[in-house]
Every structure is written in C-alpha cells, then in structure tokens.
Amino acid sequence: MEIRGRKKGIVEENYRINTKKNHARGQQKPASADRSQDTPGKYVLCPYCGKLFKARGTRKYCYGELCKTEAKRYRQSTVDGLVSKIRKGMYANLKIFLEKLPEPGQAKMDYDDALKKGFDEDAYYGTYKSKNALWHVVEQYYFLIEHTEDKRFLHIYKR
Numbered sequence: 001m002e003i004r005g006r007k008k009g010i011v012e013e014n015y016r017i018n019t020k021k022n023h024a025r026g027q028q029k030p031a032s033a034d035r036s037q038d039t040p041g042k043y044v045l046c047p048y049c050g051k052l053f054k055a056r057g058t059r060k061y062c063y064g065e066l067c068k069t070e071a072k073r074y075r076q077s078t079v080d081g082l083v084s085k086i087r088k089g090m091y092a093n094l095k096i097f098l099e100k101l102p103e104p105g106q107a108k109m110d111y112d113d114a115l116k117k118g119f120d121e122d123a124y125y126g127t128y129k130s131k132n133a134l135w136h137v138v139e140q141y142y143f144l145i146e147h148t149e150d151k152r153f154l155h156i157y158k159r
C-alpha cells in the first residue's frame with residue numbers, strides 16, 4: 001500500500017514535469033485535458049528485478065538491464081522444461097498402456113509396477129468423467145488410479 005502511494009506521487013510528479021513545463025507549479029488543469037495530452041511515461045515496477053522505472057508505452061521490464069531477455073529466457077526454460085517432462089511422461093505412459101493393453105478393452109495392473117516402468121500420473125491430455133470415476137486421457141487410452149486399503153492399482157481402458 002505504501003508503494004502504491006509512493007508510485008502515485010511519482011507519477012503525478014512526472015506528469016507535472018512532462019506536461020506542465022511552461023506552467024507554474026501546482027497550477028490547476030481541467031480534468032478533461034488529462035486524457036487528451038500525449039501520455040507521459042508511467043512509473044512501473046519491473047516484474048523481474050523489482051526496480052521502479054519510468055516506462056515508455058507498454059514497456060513491462062526496466063531498461064538497460066537484461067531483465068526483459070532474462071525474464072523471457074526464464075519463462076521459456078520453465079515452459080520447455082514442463083513440456084518436455086509431460087512429453088516424456090506421456091511417452092512412458094503410452095508405452096506401458098500399449099504393452100499391457102494393445103487391443104481395446106480394460107486392464108488392471110499394480111500401480112507400483114507401473115511406477116517402476118516410468119508411469120507418470122501427471123502426464124495426460126485431459127480428463128473424462130464417467131458415472132463415478134474421473135479418467136485421465138492419453139491418446140486412445142483412459143486411466144485412473146484406484147486405492148484399496150494399502151494397495152494401489154492402475155486401471156487402463158482402451159477405446
């Protein structure tokens with residue numbers, strides 16, 4: 001809250017400097033003129049380094065520093081990492097499903113065995129809700145994990 005107040009003060013100060021150079025300090029201006037003036041730079045917080053800087057246009061990251069490229073690189077690596085993890089999981093899952101259930105139908109296997117083979121419960125395209133279960137979809141396969149007492153099973157269904 002304190003930052004917001006401070007920012008507002010700086011923005012106002014900045015506005016005065018940019019648009020009222022020829023006016024006396026503190027002079028009143030009609031409210032309608034505010035919007036028609038060419039927009040002075042706003043002060044924004046750089047989302048990468050947290051520095052307060054004066055932005056031109058819709059600039060999000062501070063100038064001079066590497067924040068923009070660094071932030072992009074970071075975002076990219078996070079996304080790439082996630083995509084490759086899911087792709088890897090999806091591949092492992094499909095391999096297990098194909099091995100266990102090559103033809104349409106149903107199969108049940110020990111969940112821990114599936115884990116040993118690289119099964120990844122987070123790797124699926126989407127979900128499908130049946131009467132009383134939520135299935136996870138990978139290609140033409142649907143899977144769900146069943147917990148019964150101390151045992152866990154992986155149910156596989158193929159269309």
Ligand SMILES: [Zn+2]
Pocket residue numbers: 046047048049050051061062063065067
């Ligand atoms: Zn920055």
